[in-house]
Amino acid sequence: MRKTVGRITIKDVAEAAGVSVGTASRVINNKATVRPEIRSAVLSAIDRLDYQPNAVAQSMRRRSTQLVGCIIREINIPALAAFVRAAHDELDQAGYSLVISNSEGRRAREEELIHRFGRLQSDGMLLGPYTPVDPAYEKLLRGFGAPIVLFDRNEPEWADAVAADHAGSIDRATSRLLDLGHRRIAILTGNPLLFPAAERIRGYRRAFQRAGLAVDESLVRGTGFLAAEGFRNASSLLASAAPPTALISGGIDMLPGVLRAIRVRGLSIPDDISVVGSGDSELAELHTPPISVERWDMAETGRTAALLLLRRIGGERDTPPEHVLLPAEFVERASLAPPRQS
Structure with missing residues (x-):
């Protein structure tokens, strides 16, 4: 007799997929060490059984909140909205929620938000500081405790970054x-x-x-x-x-x-x-x-930043920082003409 949805366990998923509980757990936690055919079998069992992992318990076991912070100057700037939407879509597909906050271009506000995302135990952060990173700011970022990806910035150099040419x-x-x-x-x-x-x-x-x-x-x-x-x-x-x-x-x-x-x-x-x-x-x-x-493509900037962050969250913590420079083009329109002769 089929159990009610609320009582489906990871053991049920493992039995339905014909794998061990440990293997089912690795698939659920999106670990890379699972063969594609086994991953497919576990995901199929999850779908058939309508298995719903306990998010709180998962977070405690993995020390993960599935939250990513994002600090931008103003969400109502169209280019930044395009960045946020693309980053959100990549992170959402990977099971992460993007929490967005406006810094209003103020250093004190940026610092407050970094502390806040730290208290929330965010798994990572997307950040484009509006003020230069001095030693005090860098110390704050080093103490954040989770991966940081910079967008359209290049400091601190130890963080991954994506920018335009x-x-x-x-x-x-x-x-x-x-x-x-x-x-x-x-x-x-x-x-x-x-x-x-x-x-x-x-x-x-x-x-x-x-x-x-x-x-x-x-x-x-x-x-x-x-x-x-x-x-x-x-x-x-x-x-x-x-x-x-x-x-x-x-x-x-x-x-x-x-x-x-x-x-x-x-x-x-x-x-x-x-x-x-x-x-x-x-x-x-x-x-x-x-x-x-x-x-330049702000949506591509957002996608790239999210993918860099997901790579770090997934365990690649010891590789050198990656700094991605995306192409930017000059688009000539009718606003140019030779200077007026005096």
Whole structure:
């Protein structure tokens, strides 16, 4: 006589699959040391019997909560939403729940959330720090007690990381502007101590160097990735005695602020100023004219980050850190034109 669903045990599953209890346990706990045909037999038995593992007991035995923390700046930024969704899908398929929290771009908030995910005994964490990692921050991360994967960051170096080739894409964007005749090209981005800002500035400088031209340091602004920073820096530059003829907006949330500053000045794109954004978006595509961008696949970034984390959670703790650099491209649209002749 078939037992009720609530009384089905791992022993019943093992008997139905014709394997030992230990083998059934390894399949249920997703261990890699099981032959495919045996794994299939156990999974089939689980399905037939409608076996439901006791999640609390599993967690206690494996010292696992099946939770993964994710700290991002703002969930309402479309590019970050794409990252989160892709990471969620990979983790969900592996049986993990993704817990997402906004840091609001504040160091104190990031630290609070790291402590919180630690108290929850999260099995791992996806993290893109908004502030540079100093010794105190690194000490906090080392004490987290579970694997950490960085996204669009490269510090601390001992953590796995996935990022985009911002240097390459901004190099190409800057080179295109130089080819059009621009010389006063401004780049607005975040703190140069953070990977994406440093790489964008590196690509920008590389293009100028290859062209045999000097960079006007007053046109390099690295103060923050937020739209408000984009507005403030763009407004300041556009009001100067020698304004730029082209602007590179180097942050996924910066473009709205840059476009607002241009509108406030009564300027026309691209007749008065050429514009390049970072990270594709509906705003960039649907703006009149459409805005040229450096573009990379944020969903692929999320998938890759999740897979790196799952590998560490699965037991690969002693291998060297893996730093994955995903390609980024320059997409030219109608926001570029030769500079207006004075």
